Amino acid sequence: MTGVDGKKREKDVLVKEFKPLTWWEKLYIPAAVSGLILTLRHLFFTKKVTVQYPEETLPIHDNFRAHQRLTVHEDGHVKCVACFMCSTACPAECIHIVAQEDPDPEVEKAPLSFEIDMLRCIYCGYCEEACPKDAIVMGPHYEFAATDRKYFDVGKEELVHKYDSDPGRKRKKK
Amino acid sequence: MGMMEQLTDILLSDAGVTVIKAMIVYFAVLMTVPVMVYVERRGAGLIQDRLGPNRVGPLGLIQPFADMVKLMFKEEFVPFKANRLLYLLAPALALIPAGMTFAVIPFGTEMTIGGITIPLRAADLNVGILYIFALTSLGVYGIMMAGWSSNNKFSLMGGLRSAAQMISYELSMTLAAVGVVMAAGSLRLGDIVEAQTPFWFCVPLALGFLVFLVASFAETNRLPFDMPEAENELVGGYHTEYSSMRFASFFMAEYINMCVSAGLTVTLFLGGYRFPFQELVSNPMLLSILQVAAFVGKVAFLMWFFVWIRWTLPRFRYDQLMKLGWKVLFPLALANVFITGLLILLGVI
Numbered sequence: 001m002t003g004v005d006g007k008k009r010e011k012d013v014l015v016k017e018f019k020p021l022t023w024w025e026k027l028y029i030p031a032a033v034s035g036l037i038l039t040l041r042h043l044f045f046t047k048k049v050t051v052q053y054p055e056e057t058l059p060i061h062d063n064f065r066a067h068q069r070l071t072v073h074e075d076g077h078v079k080c081v082a083c084f085m086c087s088t089a090c091p092a093e094c095i096h097i098v099a100q101e102d103p104d105p106e107v108e109k110a111p112l113s114f115e116i117d118m119l120r121c122i123y124c125g126y127c128e129e130a131c132p133k134d135a136i137v138m139g140p141h142y143e144f145a146a147t148d149r150k151y152f153d154v155g156k157e158e159l160v161h162k163y164d165s166d167p168g169r170k171r172k173k174k
Numbered sequence: 175m176g177m178m179e180q181l182t183d184i185l186l187s188d189a190g191v192t193v194i195k196a197m198i199v200y201f202a203v204l205m206t207v208p209v210m211v212y213v214e215r216r217g218a219g220l221i222q223d224r225l226g227p228n229r230v231g232p233l234g235l236i237q238p239f240a241d242m243v244k245l246m247f248k249e250e251f252v253p254f255k256a257n258r259l260l261y262l263l264a265p266a267l268a269l270i271p272a273g274m275t276f277a278v279i280p281f282g283t284e285m286t287i288g289g290i291t292i293p294l295r296a297a298d299l300n301v302g303i304l305y306i307f308a309l310t311s312l313g314v315y316g317i318m319m320a321g322w323s324s325n326n327k328f329s330l331m332g333g334l335r336s337a338a339q340m341i342s343y344e345l346s347m348t349l350a351a352v353g354v355v356m357a358a359g360s361l362r363l364g365d366i367v368e369a370q371t372p373f374w375f376c377v378p379l380a381l382g383f384l385v386f387l388v389a390s391f392a393e394t395n396r397l398p399f400d401m402p403e404a405e406n407e408l409v410g411g412y413h414t415e416y417s418s419m420r421f422a423s424f425f426m427a428e429y430i431n432m433c434v435s436a437g438l439t440v441t442l443f444l445g446g447y448r449f450p451f452q453e454l455v456s457n458p459m460l461l462s463i464l465q466v467a468a469f470v471g472k473v474a475f476l477m478w479f480f481v482w483i484r485w486t487l488p489r490f491r492y493d494q495l496m497k498l499g500w501k502v503l504f505p506l507a508l509a510n511v512f513i514t515g516l517l518i519l520l521g522v523i
Binding site for chain 2: 032035040042043049050052
């Protein structure tokens with residue numbers, strides 16, 4: 001028989017035989033007392049795992065995918081060429097692009113508007129993967145709770161500048 | 175005679191003093207509820223390596239009051255086809271006997287304030303133990319009625335289990351108390367406390383103490399015997415359908431029952447308000463204050479013990495519970511009566 005790891009083994013099922021409880025174990029009181037000592041040790045001596053969230057945060061993973069951003073060239077205009085690859089790849093259909101002609105004769109198109117419905121986004125990262133120009137990236141910003149739906153329709157300017165002054169959560173380096 | 179003098183006259187009369195005393199005791203017992211809610215939640219957190227509620231007020235101390243405000247503003251819900259009368263009556267029936275029980279438990283001998291000697295117990299009943307057992311048995315009606323009237327199978331199961339459990343463990347509990355009554359020769363709780371010299375009854379009657387303690391866990395429906403609630407098999411047991419302050423009533427009844435159980439255990443087995451070397455204290459005022467402090471301290475420790483056990487031991491299965499109650503605790507409690515008789519014959523107690 002072959003196990004999950006591909007190695008041969010006699011039996012995959014281990015039959016564990018239970019010994020009948022001894023008289024001491026049947027008393028139940030000693031077991032209860034040792035349990036009480038254990039919980040007391042946890043009460044006083046174990047380091048608590050709670051992270052006091054808004055004040056303290058855990059570092060996020062290196063591959064963490066959160067709020068999208070649009071990257072820009074050095075002169076400040078967006079790298080996006082309105083190829084619609086991201087919105088085609090998007091399984092949630094949350095990216096809405098309107099294209100226009102680019103002033104640069106070398107480049108064909110640029111986005112007139114680029115809107116992401118953050119309430120529909122499922123943070124799968126397909127947009128980032130599909131982009132041929134590295135124009136859309138998913139950053140480390142995940143705290144954008146708001147009080148109204150309108151704040152979640154994020155437009156082009158916002159996608160570029162929303163987090164200009166905020167470096168986002170620290171990433172944990174692998 | 176002016177109004178003020180009349181008022182002081184009334185307040186200083188026997189009846190007036192009793193009423194004030196009863197109010198203070200009742201208030202003190204009620205105030206254990208928020209304290210215990212806090213202790214339970216923080217204690218649970220710390221035992222499970224969490225911090226527990228620490229946001230509302232300093233160290234989260236205001237949390238129970240925030241909970242209470244929330245519960246008060248919740249909707250009062252009566253399920254479809256529920257037995258309306260019983261459904262609305264049940265929480266009161268659970269809460270009121272729980273609150274009444276503490277009346278006979280002595281928390282000191284007496285205190286002299288301004289020339290008036292006040293015995294430190296709300297009511298000095300000569301059948302104190304019987305009164306307590308009568309009232310704690312009433313509590314089960316509230317739970318049974320809640321389970322029956324909710325028109326919910328989980329509630330019904332909880333009510334059934336509660337009735338079976340309370341009847342089973344009440345026998346052992348009462349028999350364990352019989353040992354104490356034999357040793358003290360009185361049903362009056364004050365006499366029982368005074369009889370606990372030179373040892374507290376938990377020393378000579380260790381077996382009875384153990385049985386009583388285990389049975390009191392079952393009587394208060396606390397883990398490891400919280401069959402009637404059993405949140406992960408019966409949703410919430412008898413109070414599944416309850417909301418708002420009616421739910422809170424059951425909650426409060428549970429904690430008040432804990433307080434009463436702790437008070438009773440302390441009175442019967444742990445020397446009540448007595449503390450070691452109390453003969454050395456000559457100032458009567460200081461003595462009575464120390465007695466109350468000793469009583470409160472012992473009750474507080476036992477109530478913490480209830481919480482501590484809750485987060486240590488897993489719940490018993492229903493058949494295990496019945497087996498333990500009838501096949502282990504009941505014979506032990508019977509044996510305890512004979513052992514006590516033997517000890518009395520031998521002149522040990």
